[in-house]
Every structure is written in C-alpha cells, then in structure tokens.
Amino acid sequence: MKNVELNHTELIQFLMVADKEQMELFLEEVHPADILDAVHEYEGDPLELLRHLPEQFIASIIDEAEDEEKYELLTLFSKKKQMDIVDEMSSDELVDLLGAINETEQDSIIVNMDAEDAAEVRELLAYEPETAGGIMATEFLALKDQMSVGDTLDYLQKEAPDAETFYYIYVLDDDGVLKGVVSLRDMVKSSFDTKLGDIMKESVISVSVDMDQEAIGRMFEKYGYLIIPVVSLENKMLGIITVDDIMEILIDEDTEDLYRLAGLQESEKVAGGVRESVKSRLPWLIVNLFTAILAAATVSLFEETIAKVVALATFMPIVAGMGGNAGTQTLTLIVRGIALGEVTLENAKKILKKEVGVGVLNGIVLGLAVAILGLIWEGSAVFGLVIGVAMLLNLIMATLAGYFVPLTLKKLNIDPALASAVFVTTVTDVLGFFFFLGLATVFISALI
Amino acid sequence: MKNVELNHTELIQFLMVADKEQMELFLEEVHPADILDAVHEYEGDPLELLRHLPEQFIASIIDEAEDEEKYELLTLFSKKKQMDIVDEMSSDELVDLLGAINETEQDSIIVNMDAEDAAEVRELLAYEPETAGGIMATEFLALKDQMSVGDTLDYLQKEAPDAETFYYIYVLDDDGVLKGVVSLRDMVKSSFDTKLGDIMKESVISVSVDMDQEAIGRMFEKYGYLIIPVVSLENKMLGIITVDDIMEILIDEDTEDLYRLAGLQESEKVAGGVRESVKSRLPWLIVNLFTAILAAATVSLFEETIAKVVALATFMPIVAGMGGNAGTQTLTLIVRGIALGEVTLENAKKILKKEVGVGVLNGIVLGLAVAILGLIWEGSAVFGLVIGVAMLLNLIMATLAGYFVPLTLKKLNIDPALASAVFVTTVTDVLGFFFFLGLATVFISALI
Numbered sequence: 055m056k057n058v059e060l061n062h063t064e065l066i067q068f069l070m071v072a073d074k075e076q077m078e079l080f081l082e083e084v085h086p087a088d089i090l091d092a093v094h095e096y097e098g099d100p101l102e103l104l105r106h107l108p109e110q111f112i113a114s115i116i117d118e119a120e121d122e123e124k125y126e127l128l129t130l131f132s133k134k135k136q137m138d139i140v141d142e143m144s145s146d147e148l149v150d151l152l153g154a155i156n157e158t159e160q161d162s163i164i165v166n167m168d169a170e171d172a173a174e175v176r177e178l179l180a181y182e183p184e185t186a187g188g189i190m191a192t193e194f195l196a197l198k199d200q201m202s203v204g205d206t207l208d209y210l211q212k213e214a215p216d217a218e219t220f221y222y223i224y225v226l227d228d229d230g231v232l233k234g235v236v237s238l239r240d241m242v243k244s245s246f247d248t249k250l251g252d253i254m255k256e257s258v259i260s261v262s263v264d265m266d267q268e269a270i271g272r273m274f275e276k277y278g279y280l281i282i283p284v285v286s287l288e289n290k291m292l293g294i295i296t297v298d299d300i301m302e303i304l305i306d307e308d309t310e311d312l313y314r315l316a317g318l319q320e321s322e323k324v325a326g327g328v329r330e331s332v333k334s335r336l337p338w339l340i341v342n343l344f345t346a347i348l349a350a351a352t353v354s355l356f357e358e359t360i361a362k363v364v365a366l367a368t369f370m371p372i373v374a375g376m377g378g379n380a381g382t383q384t385l386t387l388i389v390r391g392i393a394l395g396e397v398t399l400e401n402a403k404k405i406l407k408k409e410v411g412v413g414v415l416n417g418i419v420l421g422l423a424v425a426i427l428g429l430i431w432e433g434s435a436v437f438g439l440v441i442g443v444a445m446l447l448n449l450i451m452a453t454l455a456g457y458f459v460p461l462t463l464k465k466l467n468i469d470p471a472l473a474s475a476v477f478v479t480t481v482t483d484v485l486g487f488f489f490f491l492g493l494a495t496v497f498i499s500a501l502i
Numbered sequence: 503m504k505n506v507e508l509n510h511t512e513l514i515q516f517l518m519v520a521d522k523e524q525m526e527l528f529l530e531e532v533h534p535a536d537i538l539d540a541v542h543e544y545e546g547d548p549l550e551l552l553r554h555l556p557e558q559f560i561a562s563i564i565d566e567a568e569d570e571e572k573y574e575l576l577t578l579f580s581k582k583k584q585m586d587i588v589d590e591m592s593s594d595e596l597v598d599l600l601g602a603i604n605e606t607e608q609d610s611i612i613v614n615m616d617a618e619d620a621a622e623v624r625e626l627l628a629y630e631p632e633t634a635g636g637i638m639a640t641e642f643l644a645l646k647d648q649m650s651v652g653d654t655l656d657y658l659q660k661e662a663p664d665a666e667t668f669y670y671i672y673v674l675d676d677d678g679v680l681k682g683v684v685s686l687r688d689m690v691k692s693s694f695d696t697k698l699g700d701i702m703k704e705s706v707i708s709v710s711v712d713m714d715q716e717a718i719g720r721m722f723e724k725y726g727y728l729i730i731p732v733v734s735l736e737n738k739m740l741g742i743i744t745v746d747d748i749m750e751i752l753i754d755e756d757t758e759d760l761y762r763l764a765g766l767q768e769s770e771k772v773a774g775g776v777r778e779s780v781k782s783r784l785p786w787l788i789v790n791l792f793t794a795i796l797a798a799a800t801v802s803l804f805e806e807t808i809a810k811v812v813a814l815a816t817f818m819p820i821v822a823g824m825g826g827n828a829g830t831q832t833l834t835l836i837v838r839g840i841a842l843g844e845v846t847l848e849n850a851k852k853i854l855k856k857e858v859g860v861g862v863l864n865g866i867v868l869g870l871a872v873a874i875l876g877l878i879w880e881g882s883a884v885f886g887l888v889i890g891v892a893m894l895l896n897l898i899m900a901t902l903a904g905y906f907v908p909l910t911l912k913k914l915n916i917d918p919a920l921a922s923a924v925f926v927t928t929v930t931d932v933l934g935f936f937f938f939l940g941l942a943t944v945f946i947s948a949l950i
Contacts, residue, residue, distance in 0.1 A: 083705035087724050211691050220687045221669055238686055239668045243659050257531035275753060276535050278746035280728060297745055298726035301752070305723060308756040309838055312763075316834035317827060324839035325849050328859035335831050336864055342827050343871060349819040357812045364805045367815040371797040371822060371931055378826075379765060379790050383783050386764035390757055391772035401773050411776035416784055423791060483819055 190293030199251030377482030384456025638741030647699030825930030832904025861901030
C-alpha cells in the first residue's frame with residue numbers, strides 16, 4: 055500500500071458520521087497522531103469527532119497529545135467513559151497526564167481507579183519526572199527461568215495484550231530481581247521445550263530508577279537500544295523505557311538547550327500566545343539589561359577619551375560584535391559537547407588548550423584585519439594598533455569565557471546552557487570595551 | 503545482572519590476551535561501542551586489541567565509529583580480512599564507510615566484492631546521502647502473501663541471520679511492490695497454516711526513496727515507529743530505515759542547527775584540533791566582521807552628534823545588546839519551529855502577529871526602563887525619551903528580523919539556521935544605532 059496521505063477534511067467528515075463497523079475497519083489503517091491533528095484543525099466541538107471512537111483508541115490519541123493537553127482531552131468525556139479510557143492507558147502515559155495537572159484534578163481521577171492501580175500510579179507519581187522512574191512504564195513481560203518456550207508462546211498469545219513491548223521477555227527471580235532477558239527472536243529459534251533460563255542473555259544493561267533521562271537518552275543513542283529495563287537500587291525490576299519515548303525526550307532536551315542559550319523558557323510554544331511569550335522572554339531581557347548596563351558603565355569610564363577621539367565610538371560595535379560571536383562559538387561547542395557527553399574530565403584540559411590556540415589564531419587574523427581597517431579609515435597607525443591589539447585580546451578572552459562559563463555552571467550543577475550566553479557576552483562586552491578604550495586612553499597623545 | 507560497568511583498562515588487558523574461547527563467551531556480554539571506546543583510549547596499536555576478534559564483531563565496532571574513522575579501522579587489517587569484515591557489514595553500514603572516502607579508496611574495496619554485492623553498493627552510493635536512499639539498509643525480510651506462518655517461522659529460524667530486523671516481515675507481490683507487513687507478534691498469535699496475506703496490515707506507511715532524512719526523522723518521532731520501509735516511485739520496496747539510525751540522524755541535525763546558529767561548521771569536533779576549529783570558525787567571523795563594519799558605518803554617520811553628547815556612546819552597548827538578544831529569541835523560536843514542523847504555511851501569519859505583539863510589549867517595558875535609566879544617569883528627560891523610543895523601535899524591528907530572516911531563507915531553500923543570526927544581529931545593530939543616534943541628532947538642541 056502506498057503511504058496513505060490523510061486528508062484532514064475527509065478524516066473529519068468520516069469521524070463524524072461513521073458507524074461502529076466502518077470505524078473498526080478504518081482504525082486499523084489510521085494512526086492516532088493523525089486523528090489528533092484533525093482534532094486540532096477542526097473548529098467545532100472535538101467531542102463530535104471523538105465520540106464514536108473506542109476507548110483504547112482515545113487513550114492512544116491522548117498519548118500523542120502534549121502533556122498539558124491530555125487532561126483537556128480526557129475531560130471531554132463523561133465520568134464513566136473517562137474511567138474506561140484511563141483503564142486503557144499504560145502507566146507511563148497516565149503519569150504524564152497526571153503530572154501536568156494539579157492535585158485536586160489528580161485525585162478526581164485516581165479516586166475512581168481500582169485500589170491496586172491507584173497505588174501503583176501514586177508510586178510512579180512520586181518519582182522525579184525527569185528520571186528513569188518518572189518516565190518508565192510498568193507494563194512489561196516478566197517470567198521465571200524455568201518456564202519453557204512453548205508455554206511462554208502460549209502465554210504471549212493469550213495474556214499479554216497490555217505489555218508495552220512484546221519482543222523482550224524479562225526473567226526475574228522470586229524476589230523480582232532481574233536475571234536475564236529473552237528476545238522473541240531467540241524464542242522463535244528455539245525448540246518448545248527449551249527453558250527460558252537456558253536461552254536468556256544474562257548480562258542485561260539496565261538503568262537505575264533515579265538516573266537522569268538525558269543520560270538514559272545518550273545510552274539509547276550509544277548502544278542502539280530499543281528498550282531498557284529500569285531497576286531499583288536492589289536490582290529489582292520496576293519498569294521499562296522504550297526508544298519512542300526516549301526519542302521525544304532527547305528532542306525536547308535539545309529544544310531546551312537551544313531555547314536556554316537564546317534566553318527563552320523551555321515551555322514557550324512557537325504558535326502560542328503573546329502573554330506566554332512575554333512571560334518567557336522578558337525576564338531574560340531584563341537580566342540582559344543589567345549586563346548591558348555593566349558594559350555601558352565600562353564605556354562611561356572612558357567618555358573623556360571618546361570626547362577627544364570620536365572615531366572610537368564608531369569602532370565600538372566591531373569590538374563588541376566580534377567578541378560576542380567568538381565567545382558564542384566556543385560556548386555552543388562546549389554546551390553541546392557536555393550534553394552529548396563528549397566533554398569529559400579527561401579531555402577538558404586538551405580542549406582548553408585548543409580553544410586558547412583558536413582564540414590566538416583567530417585573534418591574530420582578525421586583529422590584523424581590523425588594524426588595517428583602522429589605519430585606512432582613520433589614517434592613523436596608532437589607531438590601527440589600538441583596535442588590532444584590543445581585538446586580539448578580546449578574542450582570547452572570548453574563547454576563555456566560552457569555555458569556563460558553561461563548565462563552571464556544570465560544576466555547580468546548573469544546566470550549562472542556562473544563562474551561559476548572557477555571562478559570556480557580558481565578559482566580551484565589558485573586557486572588549488575595556489581593552490579598546492583603555493588602550494586608546496594610554497595612547498591618547500598619539501591619537502589626537 | 504547488574505548494569506555491567508566496563509572498566510576500560512581491564513577491557514584492554516582482556517582483549518590483548520584472551521584466547522578464542524574466552525573471547526566468544528565474553529563477546530556475548532559486551533557492546534561493540536564499549537570496545538570502540540577502549541580502542542580510543544588505548545595509546546598503542548589498535549590492532550593489538552582487535553586482532554583476536556571475529557570479523558562480525560569488528561564490523562559492529564566499525565559501525566559504531568564516526569563515518570570518517572570507519573575506513574581507518576578497516577584498513578588496520580590485511581586485505582583478506584578486510585574483505586571478510588566487509589562481508590559481515592550491512593549495506594547501510596558499508597555505504598556510510600564508502601561515502602566518507604575517495605573514489606580510489608572506494609574502488610579498492612568494491613573491486614574485491616562479489617559482482618552482485620558490488621552492483622548493489624554502487625546503486626546505494628548513487629543516492630543522495632541525506633535522503634531515504636542514502637541511509638536505508640537493503641537487508642529486510644520480504645515474502646509472498648501465500649506463504650504460511652509455519653513456513654515463515656521455519657524460514658526465519660534457518661535463513662534470516664542477515665536481516666536488520668527480525669520483527670517485521672514485508673509482503674511483496676511478484677513485481678516487488680510492497681503490499682503489506684506482518685509483525686512477528688501477529689505471527690506468534692496465529693495458527694501455523696494461516697497465510698501471511700490474511701494477517702498482514704495492508705496500510706503500510708512507507709517513505710519515498712528521495713525523501714529528506716530530517717523529514718523522515720520527524721515521521722518516526724510523530725508516529726513512534728521502530729522501522730519504516732523505503733519504496734521507489736513505482737512503490738517497489740527498496741530497503742528499510744530503523745529507529746536507531748534515525749535517532750542518530752535527528753541528534754546530528756539538531757547539532758547542525760545549533761552550530762549553524764552560532765557560526766560553526768557542522769563538522770567541527772569539540773575535541774578536535776586547532777586547525778580544523780580555525781577553519782570552521784574564521785569564515786563566519788570574517789562574515790561577521792563585514793556586518794560589524796556596516797554597524798560601524800552607521801555610527802560614523804553620527805560622529806558629529808556623539809562629539810556633542812558623548813554619553814550617547816555609553817548607551818550604545820545597551821541599544822545593540824538588547825536588540826540582538828530580542829532578535830535571537832524570535833529567531834531561535836522560528837528556526838526550531840521550522841525544524842520540528844511546527845511553523846507551517848497556515849500558522850505563519852498568526853505567529854507573525856504574535857511576534858509583533860511580543861516586540862511591542864517587551865519594547866514598552868524595556869523602553870520605559872531605559873528611559874528612566876537615561877533620565878537618572880544623564881539627568882535629562884529628552885535623553886531618556888530618545889533612548890526609550892529607540893529601544894521600543896529596535897525591539898519591534900528585532901522581532902520582525904527574527905521572524906522574516908529564517909522564513910525567507912527557508913523559501914529560498916537555504917537552511918534557515920545558516921547565517922540567520924548574522925543577518926538578524928546586523929539588522930538590529932544597524933537599525934538600533936540608526937534609531938538611537940538619529941533621534942539624538944533630531945533632538946540635539948535639547949540634549950546639549
């Protein structure tokens with residue numbers, strides 16, 4: 055079949071009129087993410103589109119929605135139907151939904167769940183949202199090592215519609231400790247009377263329940279995993295994390311870094327409202343105003359010099375702009391390197407040496423260029439020398455700032471992307487103006 | 503088993519002395535990515551670590567390496583062993599290796615392959631590297647719809663060690679056209695005499711061989727796929743793309759965007775050499791020098807005004823800094839929104855309206871702030887008015903530049919991340935200085 059290009063208008067019309075039988079056939083061929091798109095596009099009551107869908111499918115649609123939207127979608131339905139939908143959701147999906155609403159709203163849902171499920175959900179909600187515990191699902195297949203392949207296949211056929219993944223069976227001992235893993239592939243290749251214990255892979259890479267989600271993401275990336283088990287500190291198996299969830303997490307983390315470097319809140323939406331955007335950006339601009347005032351104060355120290363040689367003001371944007379850019383280059387490289395695990399304790403020194411080298415070389419080339427520019431523009435060799443040396447010094451300081459600011463934040467356990475850019479441009483502005491105008495003040499007699 | 507923390511020193515020692523039998527047991531428990539790490543850490547000849555490993559495992563290690571390093575690793579070995587390793591590589595791995603070396607080197611490998619494999623590899627090399635064709639693997643399981651589940655399971659047990667994935671069987675007609683897909687899960691749940699045609703899912707989402715890899719990545723993300731088939735324009739099945747490859751591609755694309763926004767070449771390595779870094783960054787700094795000269799030229803138009811009111815020079819960094827930051831905020835949001843498919847033709851206008859609103863609101867708040875600052879610092883209400891109005895205008899222009907620059911680049915089919923930041927800060931610098939110093943010139947009599 056060719057890639058089904060879903061036309062949202064047709065989809066909307068179908069959803070509004072289809073009877074149960076048509077719907078069932080249809081749902082095998084359509085992805086919940088596409089129905090969610092149609093809901094977003096439809097301007098009427100979304101319930102008109104969703105009311106004929108089976109609970110399980112609605113659960114899948116809610117799973118596709120942004121965390122903040124999930125509860126809104128769920129509460130379109132009657133209390134009774136809400137509970138049926140919640141029943142169909144896997145534990146990690148439900149926790150995502152509950153994590154985005156307040157406690158009263160949480161309770162209104164949890165109170166209607168059966169005691170066991172409710173207890174489990176409360177336990178999951180207690181984990182930090184950005185750790186293994188906060189993102190794992192508890193629906194995994196766990197069996198004993200004495201079980202045979204034949205019995206396992208029987209079990210899979212009859213009893214395992216709920217599991218998040220079907221392709222890996224975890225083997226646990228009586229205490230729930232993870233002992234091994236058997237893939238469906240290995241089972242298919244084995245005779246029916248083989249015991250799981252004989253074909254399981256014993257060295258299972260697992261993650262601890264308190265591990266940070268970004269670090270888990272990097273493990274998935276490095277090892278190409280599809281799924282990874284989560285264990286307690288006593289190595290008891292608690293849940294699983296799947297690659298599709300991790301992919302979204304890694305992309306969100308990348309967005310977060312990019313936003314933080316630019317001074318945006320990670321929650322800002324490109325198609326959101328004016329108020330949210332102002333709330334996201336204004337705080338950063340105000341922080342930046344204070345750092346700009348520092349730069350201005352530096353300049354004000356030298357007003358006397360500028361009054362004597364106004365051309366200095368003309369060259370100020372060049373000093374500040376180049377320093378800021380060179381600093382941002384190093385900063386970006388270091389922040390990304392930290393995120394990807396490429397900057398480590400072992401190679402940090404080597405990288406510092408390289409960055410200084412790059413700063414010196416770029417500084418020499420650009421220092422010469424602006425020196426010549428200054429000489430020609432102002433017709434003064436001393437002016438050229440002053441701006442050239444200032445540029446060299448500023449580019450060296452820029453790479454140093456781009457290097458030390460994120461690594462210092464990292465050591466203080468602050469996200470190195472957060473506020474880095476503000477610090478770095480403050481350093482390059484303040485020092486850039488100080489070098490340039492300071493040198494000009496020293497050589498003032500040769501400049502006027 | 504607990505997460506095996508591999509100590510590289512122990513790993514290195516083991517690899518140097520282990521005999522064949524020990525090695526075989528050991529390799530079941532270790533990941534090729536960890537052996538690659540050990541090779542990177544080991545300061546002696548890497549061959550000492552790798553020589554006892556079976557060809558298939560060496561192929562996996564090469565697969566984990568960066569594209570530029572793959573050939574280097576392969577050519578550690580004798581010609582004969584090289585061919586055995588190449589034999590073990592899947593088509594997409596081999597194409598990654600070949601794509602990073604020159605034609606002579608390519609030919610030296612391809613000439614030793616058997617005719618059929620060589621032809622296939624040449625075909626794959628002809629696809630654009632960043633399209634579905636350039637990243638797909640050709641090792642997939644394809645069967646006919648009349649085949650029974652029992653025969654299929656037999657076939658899987660005996661004949662399918664090479665397939666990249668074992669969990670999806672593609673059903674093709676006699677012309678190789680993709681008709682459906684059967685999961686191993688569905689097979690396990692069916693009786694042995696069921697025909698594949700009866701349990702296959704007919705609506706298979708596939709991608710065209712010329713589709714861009716980033717767009718494919720967004721499909722994986724949206725739909726949570728583990729694997730996606732690649733078809734020709736005639737819907738013949740050509741290959742598959744797996745989620746582990748796509749995850750790396752998405753992360754690389756994110757790195758590329760981040761680097762380009764900062765003026766870095768995407769090939770720069772954080773732990774690379776000085777020369778490569780200078781080559782990566784200097785061109786951008788030179789481009790930036792020219793745009794800084796534009797800003798300087800704008801300032802020079804007003805040297806006469808600055809000579810009369812030197813305090814204007816003091817406030818210049820505030821105007822430039824704030825405009826640049828506000829512009830970068832909008833720019834980052836738009837560039838990321840384009841990359842994630844969140845900025846579309848339909849919502850572009852709505853986003854523009856919002857950005858203008860944000861610019862006006864932030865401009866009013868910050869304009870008031872700097873107006874008061876100017877009033878206090880310089881003791882002049884007119885000075886405050888000039889800097890305040892200039893700030894308001896500059897913030898509006900900044901959001902407009904942050905909006906229009908990336909969208910224009912996108913329309914011109916240029917990566918919106920590329921050079922966007924340079925354009926935006928040029929606009930904010932030039933216009934910022936123009937508004938500020940221009941207004942000061944108009945009101946000069948009230949300022950001195």
